[in-house]
Amino acid sequence: MTALSEVLQGGIVQNVLLGAAMLGAISGMLGAFAVLRRQSLLGDTLSHAALPGVCLGFLVAGGRDLGSVLIGAFVTGTLAALSVMLITRRTTLKTDAALGIVLSVSFAIGIVLVTVIQGQAGSGNLGLMTFIFGQAAAILRADLWIIGGVGLAALALVLIFWKEFKIVSFDAEFARAQGLPVAAIEAGLTVMVALAIVVGLQLVGVVLMVALLIAPAAAARQWTASLGAMVTLSALIGAASGAAGALISATTRGLATGPVVVLVATGVVLVSLLVAPGRGLVWQVLSSRRARARISDGRVLATLKGLATTHRDADYPAERGMLQAALGARPPGPRLTGLERRGLIRRVAHPPETTAHWELTEAGHAEADALSGKPEGRGQEDAS
Amino acid sequence: MISAFFDSIPAMILLTGALVGISSALLGSFLVLRGNAMLTDAISHSIVLGIILVWLLTRQVSGPVQIVGAALTGVLTVVLSELLERSKLVKMDAAIGLVFPALFALGIILISIHARDVHIDVDTVLLGEIGFVWLNTVSLFGISVPVSVASLGAVLVVNLIFVVALWKELKLATFDAGLAAALGFLPGVLHYGVLTLTSVTAVAAFDAVGAILFVAFVIVPPATAYLLTRRLLAMVLLAVALSVAACGVGYVLAVYWDVSIGGMMASITGLWFVLALLFAPGRGLVAQALRWRAERVENDCRALVAHLFTHEGTPAMAEENTLRALVDHLRWPEPHARAVILRAHDRALVERRDGLLALSGKGVAEAEAIFGRAPPAETDIRA
Numbered sequence: 032m033t034a035l036s037e038v039l040q041g042g043i044v045q046n047v048l049l050g051a052a053m054l055g056a057i058s059g060m061l062g063a064f065a066v067l068r069r070q071s072l073l074g075d076t077l078s079h080a081a082l083p084g085v086c087l088g089f090l091v092a093g094g095r096d097l098g099s100v101l102i103g104a105f106v107t108g109t110l111a112a113l114s115v116m117l118i119t120r121r122t123t124l125k126t127d128a129a130l131g132i133v134l135s136v137s138f139a140i141g142i143v144l145v146t147v148i149q150g151q152a153g154s155g156n157l158g159l160m161t162f163i164f165g166q167a168a169a170i171l172r173a174d175l176w177i178i179g180g181v182g183l184a185a186l187a188l189v190l191i192f193w194k195e196f197k198i199v200s201f202d203a204e205f206a207r208a209q210g211l212p213v214a215a216i217e218a219g220l221t222v223m224v225a226l227a228i229v230v231g232l233q234l235v236g237v238v239l240m241v242a243l244l245i246a247p248a249a250a251a252r253q254w255t256a257s258l259g260a261m262v263t264l265s266a267l268i269g270a271a272s273g274a275a276g277a278l279i280s281a282t283t284r285g286l287a288t289g290p291v292v293v294l295v296a297t298g299v300v301l302v303s304l305l306v307a308p309g310r311g312l313v314w315q316v317l318s319s320r321r322a323r324a325r326i327s328d329g330r331v332l333a334t335l336k337g338l339a340t341t342h343r344d345a346d347y348p349a350e351r352g353m354l355q356a357a358l359g360a361r362p363p364g365p366r367l368t369g370l371e372r373r374g375l376i377r378r379v380a381h382p383p384e385t386t387a388h389w390e391l392t393e394a395g396h397a398e399a400d401a402l403s404g405k406p407e408g409r410g411q412e413d414a415s
Numbered sequence: 416m417i418s419a420f421f422d423s424i425p426a427m428i429l430l431t432g433a434l435v436g437i438s439s440a441l442l443g444s445f446l447v448l449r450g451n452a453m454l455t456d457a458i459s460h461s462i463v464l465g466i467i468l469v470w471l472l473t474r475q476v477s478g479p480v481q482i483v484g485a486a487l488t489g490v491l492t493v494v495l496s497e498l499l500e501r502s503k504l505v506k507m508d509a510a511i512g513l514v515f516p517a518l519f520a521l522g523i524i525l526i527s528i529h530a531r532d533v534h535i536d537v538d539t540v541l542l543g544e545i546g547f548v549w550l551n552t553v554s555l556f557g558i559s560v561p562v563s564v565a566s567l568g569a570v571l572v573v574n575l576i577f578v579v580a581l582w583k584e585l586k587l588a589t590f591d592a593g594l595a596a597a598l599g600f601l602p603g604v605l606h607y608g609v610l611t612l613t614s615v616t617a618v619a620a621f622d623a624v625g626a627i628l629f630v631a632f633v634i635v636p637p638a639t640a641y642l643l644t645r646r647l648l649a650m651v652l653l654a655v656a657l658s659v660a661a662c663g664v665g666y667v668l669a670v671y672w673d674v675s676i677g678g679m680m681a682s683i684t685g686l687w688f689v690l691a692l693l694f695a696p697g698r699g700l701v702a703q704a705l706r707w708r709a710e711r712v713e714n715d716c717r718a719l720v721a722h723l724f725t726h727e728g729t730p731a732m733a734e735e736n737t738l739r740a741l742v743d744h745l746r747w748p749e750p751h752a753r754a755v756i757l758r759a760h761d762r763a764l765v766e767r768r769d770g771l772l773a774l775s776g777k778g779v780a781e782a783e784a785i786f787g788r789a790p791p792a793e794t795d796i797r798a
Contacts, residue, residue, distance in 0.1 A: 066505075066506075066509050069506050069508050069509075070508070071506075071508040071509045071511070071512040072453050072508045072511065072512060074512070075453075075456065075512060079627070118692070121692075121700060121703065122642060122692065122698070123641075124447070124638055124641060124642070125447075125450040125452070127450050127451065127452040127453040128447045128450070128452040128634060128638050128641075130452070130453055131447075131452035131453055131455065131456060131630060131633075131634040131635075131638075132452075132634055132635050132638055132685070132688060134456060134630065135456075135627065135628065135630040135631030135634060135635060135681060135685075136631055136635060136681065136682065136684065136685030136688065137685075138627050138628070138630075138631075138681075139628055139631050139677075139678045139679075139680075139681030139682040139684075139685060140678070140682050140685070141678075142541065142542055142628065142675050142677070142678030142681075143669075143674045143675050143678040143679055143682055145541075145542075145675070145678075146542070146673075146674040146675040146678065147672075147674055150673060150674070160537075163541065164523065164537065238460075238519070238541075238627070239516050239519065239520055241512050241516055242512065242513070242516030242517065242520070244512075245509050245512040245513055246513060246516075248509075249505050249509050249513055252505070253504060285527050285528075286524065286527050286528075287523065287527065287537075289520070289523075290519075290520035290521070290523040290524045290527075291520075291524065293516050293517060293519075293520040294517065294520050294521065294524070297513065297516075297517040297520075300513060304499075304502070304504055304505075310504060312502060312504075315502075
């Protein structure tokens with residue numbers, strides 16, 4: 032713990048943590064829209080397409096200059112988005128083929144440029160790899176201002192166009208009918224995705240950027256059904272994953288930040304998928320088990336009621352085997368104890384047989400009638 | 416002679432590239448047509464985890480065990496994504512985007528942790544080492560052959576057998592999965608077959624081109640071929656030819672500029688695609704633009720005929736039936752107006768009479784056809 036607090040007090044680590052948290056928050060916030068608009072894989076394409084831009088930024092600036100790298104990545108990312116649009120609109124190729132083509136070809140061009148840079152002598156080589164798998168430790172104090180500025184700009188855009196983004200994300204047809212410039216808003220949202228990618232590059236790198244875009248949003252979606260809460264939560268998860276990943280990789284030798292951040296974010300997604308109230312898998316299993324138990328209870332009651340009616344004896348004692356037949360393969364034990372505890376059936380002796388027998392109580396008759404949709408009816412058997 | 420061929424470094428590099436290209440294009444054609452291109456991306460990323468896991472368990476760098484074991488992670492990615500999608504908690508695209516980065520990240524971390532004794536480094540994952548495949552050889556029938564060539568050759572044979580033997584079934588399952596299922600051809604199993612072989616090919620190609628460039632070999636040549644032909648057999652053969660050509664051209668350029676060979680080969684597949692996108696006969700962007708322009712001139716010819724017909728014999732004729740009116744009243748740019756008049760003149764619809772544009776006999780007939788033989792009352796087209 033003392034080691035950790037010592038690490039935290041270091042100025043570099045503070046830079047890194049702050050930068051990583053901001054980057055994660057921006058990507059998480061903008062990623063929420065990408066996930067809702069089913070553009071997750073467009074994010075993958077744009078992030079791979081940022082590689083040639085990063086390299087061009089390096090070549091133009093002659094080294095690791097965050098500004099020119101970000102501009103380069105943004106330009107090639109936007110070009111990639113336009114190319115995908117061109118291919119899907121003007122050919123009969125499917126969207127996924129267009130995404131795959133643009134992704135792989137721009138990455139290939141990027142790889143060629145990487146070898147061009149590696150061929151040049153100098154320190155550019157080292158800085159470049161930080162954009163491929165992410166290296167939060169490379170974040171400088173000066174970079175924080177750029178990151179913060181981009182973050183504020185993104186936040187302002189989201190707040191100003193909140194209503195438009197919301198309506199286009201959920202019902203583009205309705206938005207068109209309302210006379211909104213849907214194409215322009217969609218283009219704006221795509222540019223925002225490109226922006227999120229460009230910003231996140233430093234933290235997770237071009238190859239894994241898609242995870243920082245999707246994972247926080249997919250996790251946040253499990254906990255809430257409101258867009259405002261989802262975007263906020265997504266930004267928080269992104270910030271937490273970014274900071275945690277940066278801290279782990281900064282304190283472990285030779286570990287790139289990107290993979291660590293991605294695994295942290297994936298962990299959050301896993302937990303969310305399992306335990307998010309109402310939606311999570313654990314809840315789904317519990318509620319389906321509850322539903323199944325309710326149906327089994329109903330079948331036991333209906334069987335007892337049926338036997339009582341057939342034998343014109345409201346207190347007809349039914350043997351375990353008879354109830355087993357009603358439930359099929361399931362052993363009736365837990366259901367019978369449950370019903371007994373709720374006071375719907377009671378255990379009775381039925382000499383000369385030695386096995387346990389059950390009969391309906393008053394409440395049990397009422398419940399069985401309610402389940403079968405009949406009005407109150409214990410009296411029927413007695414009356415006849 | 417044979418061993419001289421296998422000892423030649425450029426020949427081995429080209430052969431490796433061609434083997435990657437042919438194996439990928441065979442399967443890629445079906446993936447592109449089915450709309451599963453992005454699954455290739457997911458698979459090729461995830462196999463990195465498989466490769467390092469198999470190495471940690473068996474310490475085997477190559478061979479059937481390594482290939483099949485690592486390929487399982489590729490299939491696992493597809494299975495996990497589909498399970499996640501079926502839980503209805505996330506959509507398919509997000510499911511893919513969640514699963515493969517996680518597996519890939521795990522693979523990269525394992526490589527970093529075992530960096531000192533593992534045979535692959537993070538650079539290999541990205542770039543591949545097609546330039547060095549000749550370093551690692553195995554003896555086959557007394558000839559020393561690069562390991563990559565041997566394993567890629569085996570994979571190619573398997574892919575070829577699969578595609579040739581199941582050609583009819585694959586074709587049917589790709590174009591009409593419903594009918595294939597109704598006829599009992601199990602399109603789902605065939606689909607998984609294609610994805611499994613894609614995984615296997617990705618692992619075999621990993622040493623040569625890395626995890627991500629492989630995607631270019633699978634998707635781009637078939638997509639390019641798809642722009643050029645509408646017949647499946649022609650598409651597959653064309654895709655194979657384009658791959659091989661990209662390897663040759665890419666290798667020469669990479670050596671010339673001293674850059675990544677795999678990257679250059681993959682970039683050239685992109686060049687083929689751009690060329691096809693622009694110049695594909697009938698469907699390319701250039702053909703589309705030419706057709707669009709021709710149609711526009713044709714349509715405006717009809718508009719010109721209608722315009723002249725409306726004003727002929729009216730007091731406004733002197734003003735309306737001129738080039739000026741087309742520019743000022745119909746708001747056509749002057750070059751376009753001239754082109755339309757020229758076209759109408761070529762078709763003998765329009766002639767020049769007393770310094771005015773006038774309809775020929777054929778032009779009048781055309782106008783009557785446009786207006787359904789009922790010359791309209793004097794109306795002003797400007798309105």
